[in-house]
Amino acid sequence: MRGGEAAPRPSARPSPSQPRNTHPPHSPLARSPPLLSLSPSKQIMIASTTAFLGASRFGLAPSSTKTATAGLKLVGQNPGLKTGDPAGFSAADALGAGALGHGIGIGVILGLRALGKL
Numbered sequence: 001m002r003g004g005e006a007a008p009r010p011s012a013r014p015s016p017s018q019p020r021n022t023h024p025p026h027s028p029l030a031r032s033p034p035l036l037s038l039s040p041s042k043q044i045m046i047a048s049t050t051a052f053l054g055a056s057r058f059g060l061a062p063s064s065t066k067t068a069t070a071g072l073k074l075v076g077q078n079p080g081l082k083t084g085d086p087a088g089f090s091a092a093d094a095l096g097a098g099a100l101g102h103g104i105g106i107g108v109i110l111g112l113r114a115l116g117k118l
Helices: 040-057 090-117
Strands: 066-068 074-075
Touching: 040 090
Parallel strands: none
Antiparallel strands: 066 074
16 A cells, blocks of 8 residues: 555454454464353363362362371371462372363263263
């Protein structure tokens, strides 16, 4: 363009058939689907992992600071780990609970698929 004329800009308004996106175009969130449109398999994995992380963090499951006895009672102990968490939840606890949650989630998904429900 000559003479100081500006190039025509595309319309900033989305068409009525296009959903409105508030994220910048280079953001990965601009192309991600909303949470409720996740597949049932992904929802199961999120739920099972969150449940086990929450149970471990809030003392309902064994962790490095609460071990299980032969009678499955949780007994507190000091493992000597320095964490910034008030309950003593460490990185090893997070990895262990996350792995257990994923294992249970995989079992649920495979079981539902074998029954034809998924």
